[in-house]
Amino acid sequence: MTDLHMHVLPGMDDGSRDVGTSVAMLERSAAYGVDTVAATSHFYAEDNNIPRFLTRRRSAYGRLQEAVGERDDLPRLLLGAEVLYFAGMSAVDDLDALCLEGTDLLLLEMPFVLWTDRVLREVETIQRSGLQVAAAHIERYMDIQPRRTMEAFFDLGTFIQCNGSFFLNRRTARQALRMFRQGQIQFLGSDAHNLTSRPPDLGEAVQVIEKKFGWQTVDHFFAEADGCIGV
Numbered sequence: 001m002t003d004l005h006m007h008v009l010p011g012m013d014d015g016s017r018d019v020g021t022s023v024a025m026l027e028r029s030a031a032y033g034v035d036t037v038a039a040t041s042h043f044y045a046e047d048n049n050i051p052r053f054l055t056r057r058r059s060a061y062g063r064l065q066e067a068v069g070e071r072d073d074l075p076r077l078l079l080g081a082e083v084l085y086f087a088g089m090s091a092v093d094d095l096d097a098l099c100l101e102g103t104d105l106l107l108l109e110m111p112f113v114l115w116t117d118r119v120l121r122e123v124e125t126i127q128r129s130g131l132q133v134a135a136a137h138i139e140r141y142m143d144i145q146p147r148r149t150m151e152a153f154f155d156l157g158t159f160i161q162c163n164g165s166f167f168l169n170r171r172t173a174r175q176a177l178r179m180f181r182q183g184q185i186q187f188l189g190s191d192a193h194n195l196t197s198r199p200p201d202l203g204e205a206v207q208v209i210e211k212k213f214g215w216q217t218v219d220h221f222f223a224e225a226d227g228c229i230g231v
């Protein structure tokens, strides 16, 4: 079971603030059966550049690896990023360096403003360049974008990632389960930042899905998701 979206690297962003928190986040994930975690620290082009981000990420990962040591009871980590959309990103030469380790999958955080045609075209261009876009926590946008914009976005054929909270929030659970049933979601993530306000909750979300559709469906879903990223 892969958690495709977690701010688990210590001191990288507004996620885990120290190594102890990171290890505890991994322990909690493992307790729910998560065996792979994508470490997707925020990448903001406005105040970062790719080489600097990669250097910081390597260092944070090194500190976490040191703390994890030889333990084999924790999920394995895949290094990635949650890249906030920025104009012109499709023309950035080394954009692929932000893809999930060993894949061509780019976890893209869409902007929290109305998406213009230009924004949608840029996403399309990224996809055409050979990268696979996975749109992070799509549920966060569905209330703020006009319906036709969302439809145009879905038509681009990106992968769709949803957060565990989408299934756990009473207000949105029905919609989450409906989208899951209709095959509109390809990846799930906790988008965990810590152990308290935004904890690793993927396992709890999966329990909700399993209760509704059965474990075979859940198994199939994660097999497909893992197949997409080749793990």
Ligand SMILES: [Fe+2]
Residues within 6 Å of the ligand: 005, 007, 082, 191
């Ligand atoms: Fe996130």
